[in-house]
Amino acid sequence: MIRFRLGTRGSPLALTQANMVRDALCAAHGWSRDQVDLVVIRTTGDRVQDRALAEIGGKALWTKELDRALLAGEIDAAVHSMKDVETVRPATIAIAAMLPRADVRDRLIGAATPADLPAGATLGTSSPRRRAQMLRHRPDLTVVLLRGNVETRLAKLAAGEVDATLLAAAGLDRLGRAQVGAAVPTDLMLPAPAQGAVGIEVRRDDSTALVRLAAIDDAPTHVCVAAERALLAALRADCHSPVAALASLAGETLSLRGELLSEDGAHWVEGAVEGAVGEPLGDRLAADLLARAPDPVRRLFAA
Ligand SMILES: NCc1[nH]cc(CCC(=O)O)c1CC(=O)O
Numbered sequence: 001m002i003r004f005r006l007g008t009r010g011s012p013l014a015l016t017q018a019n020m021v022r023d024a025l026c027a028a029h030g031w032s033r034d035q036v037d038l039v040v041i042r043t044t045g046d047r048v049q050d051r052a053l054a055e056i057g058g059k060a061l062w063t064k065e066l067d068r069a070l071l072a073g074e075i076d077a078a079v080h081s082m083k084d085v086e087t088v089r090p091a092t093i094a095i096a097a098m099l100p101r102a103d104v105r106d107r108l109i110g111a112a113t114p115a116d117l118p119a120g121a122t123l124g125t126s127s128p129r130r131r132a133q134m135l136r137h138r139p140d141l142t143v144v145l146l147r148g149n150v151e152t153r154l155a156k157l158a159a160g161e162v163d164a165t166l167l168a169a170a171g172l173d174r175l176g177r178a179q180v181g182a183a184v185p186t187d188l189m190l191p192a193p194a195q196g197a198v199g200i201e202v203r204r205d206d207s208t209a210l211v212r213l214a215a216i217d218d219a220p221t222h223v224c225v226a227a228e229r230a231l232l233a234a235l236r237a238d239c240h241s242p243v244a245a246l247a248s249l250a251g252e253t254l255s256l257r258g259e260l261l262s263e264d265g266a267h268w269v270e271g272a273v274e275g276a277v278g279e280p281l282g283d284r285l286a287a288d289l290l291a292r293a294p295d296p297v298r299r300l301f302a303a
Pocket residue numbers: 081082083084150166167168169170171194195196197198
């Protein structure tokens with residue numbers, strides 16, 4: 001009997017997403033639930049909660065231990081929020097599949113819209129993108145660090161530690177918190193590259209796992225997230241970088257929007273490109289944005 005081991009982080013959101021992958025694999029291959037083992041891997045990012053990720057080593061904090069377990073053969077595949085996966089991955093690891101993307105927007109919790117926040121309100125976030133985008137619209141806000149998993153952040157908000165916060169709609173919805181917060185339109189706040197997408201990685205030389213996962217790949221999600229990640233790669237951006245991106249697919253035409261900001265949100269540049277799937281849209285948009293970026297923005301992205 002086939003057994004398949006799926007590695008995942010242990011946060012409630014990570015476990016929910018790993019269960020979605022398990023359900024998709026069972027549906028695609030006619031497996032029973034007990035044929036897919038969820039193997040919980042504790043990551044540095046789960047342990048360190050008091051500093052911004054960018055400060056202590058970035059996205060690798062979420063992927064390093066899962067990469068190790070994957071390459072050591074302890075698991076057959078690793079489930080990730082694609083938003084947390086580094087732009088440059090080891091050559092030995094392949095992104096084999098993505099689940100259909102959820103709501104890509106951020107939700108604001110604490111006010112109906114950014115404009116409704118009281119003057120001088122305190123916004124809790126540790127995302128450079130959310131901080132810069134909110135300061136762009138509301139330079140009067142005070143932004144403070146807020147970390148922890150989704151439930152922890154909501155508890156800190158309820159305890160009055162901050163007046164408002166932003167969380168991905170995808171995470172809230174998957175955790176059964178669809179009523180929490182108000183979605184901010186993407187025209188006002190372009191999401192993080194890959195927000196709302198769950199990806200599954202395997203060893204590049206494991207053709208069995210590659211084929212099994214191909215059966216659950218959502219091609220439109222994969223194409224869009226790949227374009228957003230290509231923009232990050234072309235910008236040499238990392239999790240310190242205030243960058244937003246969103247691709248959408250209409251028939252064979254892929255559209256990619258992007259926004260780069262200075263850390264204080266006082267400067268920004270936005271742009272969009274369109275083309276056929278397979279065209280290097282990320283490179284084109286990166287070149288266009290960098291050419292037009294005001295100095296305080298370009299300095300953050302100069303390779
Ligand atoms: N950086 C943490 C993280 N990684 C993925 C999600 C939510 C799910 C997603 O965006 O796919 C979150 C929480 C958040 O940003 O609110």
